[in-house]
Amino acid sequence: MDMNDTGKLSIQALRTSLKPFAKPELGPAVWQIANTFLPYFGLWGLLIYLLKSAVPYYLVFPLFIPAALLLVRIFIIFHDCAHSSFFASHRANTILGYVSGFLTFTPFAYWQRTHLVHHGSYANLDKRGVGDLWTLTVNEYRALSPAKRLAYRLYRNPFVFLGVGPGYSFLVTQRFSHKGDGKRERFSIMLTNVAIVLLIALAGLTMGFRIYLMIQVPIMLIAGAVGVWLFYVQHQFEGVYWAHQDDWDPVKAALDGSSYYKLPKVLQWFTGNIGQHHVHHVLPRIPNYRLQESYDATPAMQTVPPLTLLKSMGSLKLNLWDEERHKLVSFASLSG
Template sequence: MEEYLALPPLKRLAYRMYRNPLIMFGLGPSYVFLIKYRFNRKGAKMKERLNTYLINLGIAVVTGLLCWTIGWKTFLLVQGPVFLISSLFGVWLFYVQHQFEGTYFEKGDKWDHMNAALRGSSFYKLPKVLHWFTGNIGFHHIHHLSPRVPNYYLDRAHEENTMFQNVTPVTLLSSLRSLNFRIWDENRRKLMGFGYIKRFLIARKAKE
């Protein structure tokens, strides 16, 4: 929060716009998957660069073939809704698995791998059918603790280990509250909304 308050007004506005649900779950997914992931990150090694180039080439070839065989209008009518819906839910899953009530955040020497995995990423308790459709990614706390556990063993690892069951789950209903979380207050050690910042500033000004 202090970093946010130290920003100039235009950068604060940009951050508020970025955190707006309409942008984060509307324009955001399209930007991430259509534009951002089509380029390599700064300092990427050759293997990573080649991987990006090959994926881009594959997308271009498949898109071109489909547009040639069924027409570009039909392609957009079929692929457009599929892309928008799947990317929206993909971003939502990533969002709610890292920004939820009771999450963990530490800097430097205070950071702990075990706590970061089990408390800093959520157990998104979904109906069985949704766990299946999402490749068990709801067991995100286990994935962060040990990324080498294959997705089809995540539910089994959860059932067989008490330490994973002690994690407070995020449900479909409670996950909706994460839409109110905008910024981390290091004093209260919890995620807060922009309304809290306004009240914080008023209270601080009153003390001065």
């Protein structure tokens, strides 16, 4: 089988080629926990000390950036646990998933369900709306009233979906159960809320609420913006594949509907290799610490053109799916 000829490969063949890497390894998993959680808590300790020592906030603020990036890395671990791929043990994945969820303000079972729906519906125009950034087709947008068009434009504005959106999602919407949530999802929301309240109470008794908020809020907002941007650019970029259910092809969806976001090495480390998102969508059971290895060993994965950091900025202007041209287009293109 010629692994470079991806057009003739089935999704089963692609998964078979990656299956050797879908085996969690205890050593790398424990090391990733150590090199992620320990510096994160260490930065929290340093920030508390500096703020209690009356160091000016503007001098302290740069430290929020690595702390936020470490929280993104914690979320990647959380994400792996949702796929039961971080550890071999399902129980260990669940426990670490809940703990990571407490830190990221994300209920584990609730997010796990919506994310697994995303894996079955991404790049599918007939299954939009769960675990994704809502995207209208050109015709759907044109059929809206002026007020609803304005609302959609605001929703797709980067200052909203990268600024207001992450805070609203992580701090508000994930605090409540939603239609379709089962007993397990509702329990995870309740447990996460209780954990957050206890963490805030503990913070108030130790460092004080003011210092806690001065640290927690910027870290959450920065990490949330980075996380939403990663999720956005993984499925919304120039040349992305989307199709209706009848024409939806799992190979094209994985290789053309998911980006290979080639980041600088330091950002690749902070984001847990999630830029190799096409690999992840072919076989979600590969732990993040084996994604680079699986990419390097599998020629079919290397056929996907990389999306660079600079080139990805162009994705911000893509707001609508044009069904006639089979591509994402900008609002500005409608006036032509």
